[in-house]
Amino acid sequence: MHHLHIIHTVGQTPMVELRHLSPNPDVRLYAKLEGWNPTGSVKDRIVKHMIQHAERDGLIVPGDTVIEASTGNTGIALAMIGRAMGYHARIVMPENVYPEIPRALAVYGADVHWVPSEAGVTGAMDVARKMAADERTFMLDQFCNPHNARAHYIWTGAEILEDVPEIDVFVAGLGTGGTLMGTGQRLKEANPATRVIAVEPHPGNQLQGLKSLADGFIPPILDLSFLDGKILVRSGSAFRGARLLMQREGIFGGVSSGAVLHAALQFAERIPKGNIVMVFADSAWKYLETNLWSRELPSEEAEEAMDDIIWW
Ligand SMILES: Cc1ncc(COP(=O)(O)O)c(C=O)c1O
Structure with missing residues (x-):
């Protein structure tokens, strides 16, 4: 029998068609389910790739500490891959993360260093960078590390094309920009007409894992001129979408x-026909204790009228 190592279970996630949700039979909606990764999110891909590269480049050896700023998924991915590959994981996080996240990190045995909620993930990055000055401590730096987007170019993009070779629109959330940049580049190489659309929280709205560029921080790995458009989404619309x-x-x-x-x-309502591919970055287990499923939401009409689409 061929034995897999846990690291080999990263990626090769399923692609499903959302047949009941398309408003038009000629518009087909597909979703890549990244919640199928070993820690339940797309971030397993980038952490694995960044650590393997750091090893190959001689920047780390097992026994070292690998540090990262994260609001959740990247931290959990690092905790798992650290365990599996022999690294100490240290995660710098704002205090307002969901309670499941530090619990999972404790199970994996990662160290958590808290920063105030107001500092956000950018404040956490500054703290992580200072800590990385210590000996035998390496920061993954997902917002700046080109191997983040590269992992999506090599794996996510190629896997998507195997399942859906002709893609008119690609839609993914914007956190570091890694998914959009890497996958988008691969898809546009296969078909330059594919439009790459970023999903960003409306300024002032919190959406776990996503980042508003309105706060002034543009991740260095993100090239805005590469995107074909972005859609700003409010929390109420995101919650309604999940339901x-x-x-x-x-x-x-x-x-x-x-x-x-x-x-x-x-x-889907604006195009006459075509294939739309989405990346669903994680599943909802971590959010069970939140009000994602129970909160009264503002009326759809009131909110939807205010959603902004920005085109380049
Ligand atoms: C739940 C979730 N969705 C989407 C994203 C965005 O992915 P990326 O960092 O590749 O832009 C993240 C990453 O932070 C995330 O945790």
């Missing part, structure tokens, strides 16, 4: 998956 996914398709998607669905549906 719709469950009700119509039986898919247990996280908050950012709900936001991506909401954005993709806006697109």
